[in-house]
Amino acid sequence: MEWQNYRADDVIFREGEPSDAAYLIVSGRVRIVKGHETGSPRELAVVGAGEYVGEMGAIDDLPRSASAVAEGNVVCMPVTPAEFMDMLLKNPDEAIGLLKILFERLRRANKRLAEIDPNAAG
Numbered sequence: 001m002e003w004q005n006y007r008a009d010d011v012i013f014r015e016g017e018p019s020d021a022a023y024l025i026v027s028g029r030v031r032i033v034k035g036h037e038t039g040s041p042r043e044l045a046v047v048g049a050g051e052y053v054g055e056m057g058a059i060d061d062l063p064r065s066a067s068a069v070a071e072g073n074v075v076c077m078p079v080t081p082a083e084f085m086d087m088l089l090k091n092p093d094e095a096i097g098l099l100k101i102l103f104e105r106l107r108r109a110n111k112r113l114a115e116i117d118p119n120a121a122g
Contacts, residue, residue: 003077006070011036012053015067019057021078025049028074036067045105046071055098058084 003026006012012023015036023030030053032045044066047053053068058081079087088095 003075006074006076008070008072010070010074012068012070012074012076013064015064017064019054019061019064019081021080022052022054022058022084023068023076023078025051025053026075026077028076029071030074030076031069031071033067033069034065036069041067045108051101052079052084052098055084055102057081 004012004023006028012030015034025048027049029046029048031043032047032053033041033043035041053076054064056062057064058079061081088098
């Protein structure tokens with residue numbers, strides 16, 4: 001697949017859409033947002049060059065759980081679910097690196113959830 005270019009506030013993918021690709025961010029930063037279309041979005045994370053967005057759907061084949069929005073100019077490379085899984089299987093170090101990133105995101109989400117409801121996060 002070819003690299004794709006986005007400008008500030010362009011939507012790379014929308015919450016609820018089918019997960020047809022993960023995106024490797026080549027340059028720039030991407031905001032991961034819940035409720036982007038509702039007018040009251042909540043920012044979940046900001047990710048940058050060398051990181052993936054949309055990787056959950058590439059693994060579990062479920063609809064997008066959030067939207068990805070360019071923060072300034074962004075260049076990214078779409079990766080099909082088959083290519084993404086092949087890369088993980090052939091590159092254990094990269095797979096472990098991705099797991100570490102996902103665990104960090106989960107820990108941050110748990111921390112935020114605990115701040116809202118101390119009984120909710122574990």
